[in-house]
Amino acid sequence: METIKRRPTRQIKLGNVLIGGGAPISVQSMLSVPTSDISAALSQIHSLEKVGCEIIRFSVETIADIPSIYEFKKETHIPLVADIHFDYKLALAALQAGVDGLRINPGNIGSRDKVEAVAKSAKERGVPIRIGVNSGSLPKELLAKYGLSSEAMVEAALSHIRILEDIGFEAIKVSVKASQVPLMLASYRALSQKIDYPLHLGVTEAGTLLSGSVKSALALGILLEEGIGDTIRVSLTADPVKEVMVGKQILQNLGLRKGLQIISCPTCGRTHINLMRLAEEVESALQEYANLPLTIAVMGCAVNGPGEAREADFGIAGGVGEGLIFAKGKIIKKVPEDRLVAELIQLIKNWKESV
Structure with missing residues (x-):
């Protein structure tokens, strides 16, 4: 930029x-x-x-x-x-x-x-x-x-x-x-x-x-x-x-301030997860990390999600009753849908403690 x-x-x-x-x-x-x-x-x-x-x-x-x-x-x-x-x-x-x-x-x-x-x-x-x-x-x-x-x-x-x-x-x-x-x-x-x-x-x-x-x-x-x-x-x-x-x-x-950015895809026919609710949950859960210089992706499709959001530091991609946790486009693990947000938060906490 x-x-x-x-x-x-x-x-x-x-x-x-x-x-x-x-x-x-x-x-x-x-x-x-x-x-x-x-x-x-x-x-x-x-x-x-x-x-x-x-x-x-x-x-x-x-x-x-x-x-x-x-x-x-x-x-x-x-x-x-x-x-x-x-x-x-x-x-x-x-x-x-x-x-x-x-x-x-x-x-x-x-x-x-x-x-x-x-x-x-x-x-x-x-x-x-x-x-x-x-x-x-x-x-x-x-x-x-x-x-x-x-x-x-x-x-x-x-x-x-x-x-x-x-x-x-x-x-x-x-x-x-x-x-x-x-x-x-x-x-x-x-x-x-x-x-x-x-x-x-x-x-x-x-x-x-x-x-x-x-x-x-x-x-x-x-x-x-x-x-x-x-x-x-x-x-x-x-x-x-x-x-x-x-x-x-x-x-x-505008690149005038560093901080947490959340990107999320629009829903389509490939989305089999409540993406709007998921994105809102992630946004709410990450408020305390607002000053971290990270990009977090919330994607609806487990097939294309990690690839389309490969520039994101961390992200989640939904599937049918489950989803993927990924970092820089690389899949880390597959978890049940109800664990996606908690696993993402833990990943960010671990990253914060390591830097």
């Missing part, structure tokens, strides 16, 4: 994660439960940790959400980003509570002195700010001037950037998200020509698990292949864990 040449950007530090400047592209998600519900939020944070989420964002709507931040900081080392609109006092309180990043729009946080207060506090703590522009909330004057367009999106982002730059704050990352793929692509491409701040990629309101994953993979994949993007979020109407899993798959398939 050819190496993608990434766009040079400045580097910022978000907690223990570097963003931009050639750092690995990070995958993030956002809590879908109320921030004030500490138990539910921590449960979701721990689930995101298990699948390799590297940055977690959550909304801060009222002062009642602030105590949760202290608890989150005790329970996780993943960088935490507070998403705040309109009330600069909430941003100051979140900073005091120890958040690693802010997502705000300086234009809606209040007067210049309020923006300065937030920027000063963030700078003192080494906390970066993400400027998040969304197509659904553009200023009326820009819509009147440009209509819903990449020009309006970019000008909105640049105006927010200037506010922070004018007060000497430059630990910035930027997003220009839209729900329409062509608008999203045009906006990021245009913005990337005007600034060297790191870019957070995403399609806002992408949709459900299926449609949102397709839309996000298409849009993010195109930009990432062009070298644009330093951190990503796949926004789905689904469990945030799925967002992380899809995001990691996008990066892996």
Whole structure:
């Protein structure tokens, strides 16, 4: 696979994660439960940790959400980003509570002195700010001037950037998200020509698990292949864990991240095993091995499976009530169907212990 040449950007530090400047592209998600519900939020944070989420964002709507931040900081080392609109006092309180990043729009946080207060506090703590522009909330004057367009999106982002730059704050990352793929692509491409701040990629309101994953993979994949993007979020109407899993798959398939890849064949008349169930079982069982640089094949046909998937490190191929375990196209053993997944997991465990 050819190496993608990434766009040079400045580097910022978000907690223990570097963003931009050639750092690995990070995958993030956002809590879908109320921030004030500490138990539910921590449960979701721990689930995101298990699948390799590297940055977690959550909304801060009222002062009642602030105590949760202290608890989150005790329970996780993943960088935490507070998403705040309109009330600069909430941003100051979140900073005091120890958040690693802010997502705000300086234009809606209040007067210049309020923006300065937030920027000063963030700078003192080494906390970066993400400027998040969304197509659904553009200023009326820009819509009147440009209509819903990449020009309006970019000008909105640049105006927010200037506010922070004018007060000497430059630990910035930027997003220009839209729900329409062509608008999203045009906006990021245009913005990337005007600034060297790191870019957070995403399609806002992408949709459900299926449609949102397709839309996000298409849009993010195109930009990432062009070298644009330093951190990503796949926004789905689904469990945030799925967002992380899809995001990691996008990066892996572009060669931008090493990790476990599962390949499986479509079913056909030669398939005499419940391949869909088998593939899902393998995917679920291998979640804890997500960072291993392995390709695992789940094939439906015991005749062609090992040959078609000979590039896979390990794999299984179904038969009638039984199947084959193979490695690099070579058959290792034949086992009953109900033992296929367990035997595959054991093989991977043995490999992990040997390297």
